[in-house]
Amino acid sequence: MSLHLSASLGTWLAAALTLCIFSFLYKDNPLYKFAEHLFVGVSAGYYIVLNFWTVIWPNLIVPLGKAAQGLGVDPEHKGPFAAELGDYRAWLVIPGVLGVLLFARLLGRIGWVSRWPLAVIIGVYAGIKTTGFAQGDLVAQVQASLQPILGRTPWETVNAVLFTIGLIASLLFFFFSREHRGALGVASKIGAYFLMIGFGAGYGYTVMSRISLLIGRFQFLLENWLGLR
Amino acid sequence: MKRELPLLTTALIGLFMILSFFVPHEWVSVPADFLQATAIILVAFGYVLGGANVLRVNLDAVSKRAPGWPYKVLLVVALLVTVIIGVLDGIPREGGFLNAGTRSKWIYDQVYSPMAATLFALLAFFIASAAFRAFRIRTAEAAFLAIAALIVMLGRVPIGDRMTAWLPHAFQLGTMQQWIMDFPQNAAKRAILIGAALGVMATGLRVILGVERSYLSGEE
Amino acid sequence: MQWLERLDRRWIFVVMGLLVLGPLIKPLYLPLSVTEHVRAFAAAIDRVPNGSTVLMSCDYDPSAIPEMVPMTRTAMRQLLSKDCKIVITVLWNAGPGLVDSVTHETAREFPGKRYGVDWINLGYKSGNEAVMVLMGQGIANAFPRDYSGGDTRSYPIMHRVRDYSSFPLLVNISAGYPGTKEWVQQVQARFHLPMVAGVTAVSAPEFYPYLQSGQLQGLLGGMAGAAEYEKARGEKGTATRGMDAQSLGHVFVALCIILGNVVRRTRPAGGTA
Numbered sequence: 001m002s003l004h005l006s007a008s009l010g011t012w013l014a015a016a017l018t019l020c021i022f023s024f025l026y027k028d029n030p031l032y033k034f035a036e037h038l039f040v041g042v043s044a045g046y047y048i049v050l051n052f053w054t055v056i057w058p059n060l061i062v063p064l065g066k067a068a069q070g071l072g073v074d075p076e077h078k079g080p081f082a083a084e085l086g087d088y089r090a091w092l093v094i095p096g097v098l099g100v101l102l103f104a105r106l107l108g109r110i111g112w113v114s115r116w117p118l119a120v121i122i123g124v125y126a127g128i129k130t131t132g133f134a135q136g137d138l139v140a141q142v143q144a145s146l147q148p149i150l151g152r153t154p155w156e157t158v159n160a161v162l163f164t165i166g167l168i169a170s171l172l173f174f175f176f177s178r179e180h181r182g183a184l185g186v187a188s189k190i191g192a193y194f195l196m197i198g199f200g201a202g203y204g205y206t207v208m209s210r211i212s213l214l215i216g217r218f219q220f221l222l223e224n225w226l227g228l229r
Numbered sequence: 230m231k232r233e234l235p236l237l238t239t240a241l242i243g244l245f246m247i248l249s250f251f252v253p254h255e256w257v258s259v260p261a262d263f264l265q266a267t268a269i270i271l272v273a274f275g276y277v278l279g280g281a282n283v284l285r286v287n288l289d290a291v292s293k294r295a296p297g298w299p300y301k302v303l304l305v306v307a308l309l310v311t312v313i314i315g316v317l318d319g320i321p322r323e324g325g326f327l328n329a330g331t332r333s334k335w336i337y338d339q340v341y342s343p344m345a346a347t348l349f350a351l352l353a354f355f356i357a358s359a360a361f362r363a364f365r366i367r368t369a370e371a372a373f374l375a376i377a378a379l380i381v382m383l384g385r386v387p388i389g390d391r392m393t394a395w396l397p398h399a400f401q402l403g404t405m406q407q408w409i410m411d412f413p414q415n416a417a418k419r420a421i422l423i424g425a426a427l428g429v430m431a432t433g434l435r436v437i438l439g440v441e442r443s444y445l446s447g448e449e
Numbered sequence: 450m451q452w453l454e455r456l457d458r459r460w461i462f463v464v465m466g467l468l469v470l471g472p473l474i475k476p477l478y479l480p481l482s483v484t485e486h487v488r489a490f491a492a493a494i495d496r497v498p499n500g501s502t503v504l505m506s507c508d509y510d511p512s513a514i515p516e517m518v519p520m521t522r523t524a525m526r527q528l529l530s531k532d533c534k535i536v537i538t539v540l541w542n543a544g545p546g547l548v549d550s551v552t553h554e555t556a557r558e559f560p561g562k563r564y565g566v567d568w569i570n571l572g573y574k575s576g577n578e579a580v581m582v583l584m585g586q587g588i589a590n591a592f593p594r595d596y597s598g599g600d601t602r603s604y605p606i607m608h609r610v611r612d613y614s615s616f617p618l619l620v621n622i623s624a625g626y627p628g629t630k631e632w633v634q635q636v637q638a639r640f641h642l643p644m645v646a647g648v649t650a651v652s653a654p655e656f657y658p659y660l661q662s663g664q665l666q667g668l669l670g671g672m673a674g675a676a677e678y679e680k681a682r683g684e685k686g687t688a689t690r691g692m693d694a695q696s697l698g699h700v701f702v703a704l705c706i707i708l709g710n711v712v713r714r715t716r717p718a719g720g721t722a
């Protein structure tokens with residue numbers, strides 16, 4: 001194994017910033033604070049310019065500019081308000097104005113004006129999420145749970161029975177309209193054990209995820225920066 | 230009207246979006262499509278607002294010489310430099326400010342990306358330290374959690390199979406781990422999924438019907 | 450044993466760091482076996498007719514590089530080797546630059562494949578679920594410009610792409626929200642587009658119900674899933690190289706849990722917490 005240090009200034013900068021962040025493991029220090037504030041500043045600036053160039057420019061300003069000339073996606077249709085599916089031309093003034101009104105939040109006295117665009121956002125997402133959870137999670141998952149208990153082998157049958165007991169018991173654990181006593185108490189206790197197994201599995205996978213991230217940074221330092229081959 | 234109009238807007242739009250799920254007719258699908266396009270643009274404005282707010286808060290801290298204000302100067306300078314370079318890079322490229330070779334891409338690759346990755350990599354150390362100091366097995370439930378965690382942690386990686394290769398296949402860590410994930414864990418997660426779906430549907434309807442109004446926080 | 454209770458946590462950090470660093474410098478070559486759900490992921494892509502256009506949504510950012518990038522590379526290689534065309538989208542703010550670098554690097558391994566003809570990166574769009582539903586009425590409506598700023602509709606690959614009905618499969622590589630869950634709820638459930646997913650380990654357990662219900666046809670979970678996928682495809686990428694370190698890291702955390710409890714249980718009676 002030999003060392004081939006990177007000749008790229010960018011890689012050296014990236015490695016230095018990586019080590020600055022890692023220095024927090026010893027204790028909080030000026031190097032870490034420097035890197036942390038640099039990161040927050042660059043992130044905030046990046047988010048501003050990204051959303052301008054990837055959404056506001058192509059989805060709002062460019063179509064409005066074309067609409068002002070009576071043009072849109074389909075050259076056959078002429079007119080600033082000749083909208084059709086996916087091509088809203090001058091009607092995009094509405095989201096444009098609402099978007100600008102969002103900034104009223106920064107101006108104390110007329111901050112209430114920002115509730116109008118917020119109301120549109122909340123309405124759209126409340127509607128989308130309600131139907132998404134209903135179809136994708138509730139209906140599909142309940143449908144998938146209605147499986148035959150008897151499998152092709154005894155082991156499949158045992159697993160199917162265990163799964164069904166676990167599902168019903170875990171659901172009953174979250175039923176708080178009655179006190180957990182008697183049969184409901186026993187069922188919710190069994191449900192608690194299944195939930196704990198679920199959380200334990202989740203913890204195991206979380207450990208894997210976090211260690212993977214550390215492996216990734218070490219791979220960068222060893223392979224990209226130090227060129228250890 | 231400062232509260233009633235937004236509540237009415239939310240209700241009408243929310244109900245319309247639910248209707249659009251069931252009705253494919255263009256009288257419903259085209260306005261719904263327009264509302265989704267509107268939401269995307271408004272969310273983008275929201276991100277710009279968030280960035281502007283970071284600038285405002287930190288400029289305020291610098292002007293008042295709040296503790297740590299020199300670092301806030303660095304933050305403000307970094308923010309403004311990133312925005313200016315991003316705008317200048319995007320103008321000649323019709324918005325492709327992150328194309329290969331631009332200064333913005335260099336900042337993203339050599340400044341933003343390594344720090345974002347490293348901040349999360351710190352968690353590996355803390356998870357080990359927390360496992361030693363805070364993971365206490367005092368009840369039967371905690372024991373179930375710990376046993377499942379240990380089997381899954383060791384069974385998911387090659388060393389788990391190596392450690393138990395001498396056992397029958399059904400008792401090897403990899404097999405046990407897979408069984409836990411496919412059956413008891415799956416049952417629990419499905420119950421949580423169904424419960425959460427009911428909760429989200431209830432909350433969505435509460436928001437649409439105006440019962441839940443916390444998003445209108447602020448003065449009258 | 451009681452000195453362990455007073456151990457400075459920085460010693461735990463040092464041991465963790467060394468155990469992860471060691472195998473990266475001196476590999477142990479522990480054998481890896483491919484699990485059923487990873488095989489199903491590869492098989493689902495294999496079933497896609499050669500030459501089809503596939504939608505690939507890469508919803509992650511630099512904080513998930515070690516888990517997500519190997520999956521993206523291997524999936525893209527599998528698709529390009531079947532002469533499939535790939536339409537790529539990104540729904541995470543901090544992801545587009547990373548995804549573009551990864552996809553360009555991978556595409557360079559196939560000299561005959563051209564940007565805009567065989568694959569395209571439509572870049573980022575804010576809006577999460579709203580983007581997913583909007584794409585259902587027209588992909589180019591949601592993404593009028595691609596990552597590089599070009600007119601989406603002008604690229605040859607997009608001439609045959611209208612909406613989700615143009616794709617036989619969605620390959621979603623995702624690190625959280627918005628991601629696999631939202632694609633299942635808004636696209637798989639509503640538009641019935643078959644999908645497979647590669648996710649971070651932290652979120653993998655919550656997608657097992659979707660596997661069992663058939664809403665997902667295959668699942669890669671974390672770096673282990675990425676490494677198994679590389680093995681299934683005959684590759685040896687960064688995920689495979691990291692599995693030895695992953696193994697030792699897991700053993701150490703398991704020991705920390707056991708040792709921490711043993712130390713507390715063997716504490717002399719009347720000792721402080």
